[in-house]
Amino acid sequence: MAPSSMFPRHDPDDDDGDMSFGRQILPVANLPANFDQEPEDGMQYLFTVRRDARNLPHVTRVPNPYETPERLPPPPSDILPAVHPALPSPEWRSSFETHYRNFRKNMVQPTTHVHKVEPFPDIHKREWWWAFLSGRPAAEWEPSKKRRGMRAFADDPEPEEFGSSRSMYDEDDESAPTEPLEETAVYKPREPTPSLLRLIDPRMALRLVMYFTHWTNLHLQSSKSYRITQTHARWIFFLLSRVEDYLSADDTSLLRSLARAYLALLKESSTQSKACRSGDDITPGSCWLIISAVVDIWGQRDLWMEAEEVVRSM
Structure with a gap:
């Protein structure tokens, strides 16, 4: 004889009643759900009991008299609010980060x-x-042409010793220049083109970014040989697009140095008069593009505190 169970078994084919409130044993009236009259008999009363039971919560909680309101932390934000009005707004930075990532x-x-x-x-x-x-x-920077120039220089005859012949320009020579020769050649800066940038790999781009940091620091030291222009800003903007997303600590330090150099350039430009500026000089807007790229793309958001200190001192 099979052992009897202490709980009644439910027949899955039996659809009578609602099993969430136990198996129906007593008869229950079949009334509409919006029934709101006084029950006339036990069947109607059981109907109202089961209907109201369905509306009760499964768990109830007693108020704790010693409970203190929980302080919710502020929602995390990847972009710190711009405190100073001279800083780029959070909306602009968010839009710039999205477009630059694309x-x-x-x-x-x-x-x-x-x-x-x-x-x-x-x-x-x-x-x-x-x-x-x-x-x-190209003779000044292309290796093959520079080597050819060096070989040509080596094939030149040895110069005559000083004093062995008359001076190159005698006093009676009308062709002798009266003023020192000045370099009058004007060169057009080379712009970053897609065909050039596709030949630059991430490691090469990072090294060139390091070079731009060096040249910018020389510019800040009032070196006339190194003047940072809008063309250079475009090169940096494009080179940063070739740098990898995940960098080592040393490589990240190179980008932080770049951002700090252009923060210093911003401060210097604010103290210069318009007469000292050239139309080709880098603009404050281009400096902010470079700084924002380093801060937001590579997550160096603490640099915004340094940026705020810079704009407060301007």
Whole structure:
């Protein structure tokens, strides 16, 4: 004989009653759900009991007289509010970060177009790169042409000893210049083009960013040979799009140095008069683009506190 169960078994084919309130044993009246009259008999009363039981919560909680209101932390925000009005607004920074991330993705997409391979200076020759960006002739920065120039110089005859012949310009020579020769050549800076940027890998881009930090610091030291222009700002903006998202601590430090250099450039530009500025000089807006890219793309948000100190001192 099978052992009897202490709980009644439910037949799945039996749909009579609601099992959430136990198996129905007594008869229950079949009334509409909106029945609101006084029950006339026990069946109607049981109907109202079961109907009201369905509306009761499964768990009730007694108020705690010693309970203190819980202080909810402020919602996390990736973008700190701009305290000083001279800083970029949080709305602008959020929009810039979204668009710049999309721009970075577009720059790394493969293409079927065959790009012309253009010569580059040696990546380890910082001064060659300055000449390249300044638009100077390839003989000053292209390795192959520089080597050819050195061989040609070696083949030149030895100069005559001083005093062995008359001076190059005698006093009676009308062709002798009366003033020192000045360099009159004007070079057009080389702009960053998509074909050039696709040839620059992330490590090369990071090294060039380091070079720009060095040149900017020389510019801040009032070096006339290194003047940071809008063309350089465009190069930095494009080079940062080639830098990888995840960097080591040393590489991140290079980007932080770049942002600090352009914070210093912002401060310097605020003290200069308009007469001392050139139309090609980098603008404050371009400086903020570079700073915002480093801060928001690589998560260096503590630099905004340094930026606030800079704008307060301007």
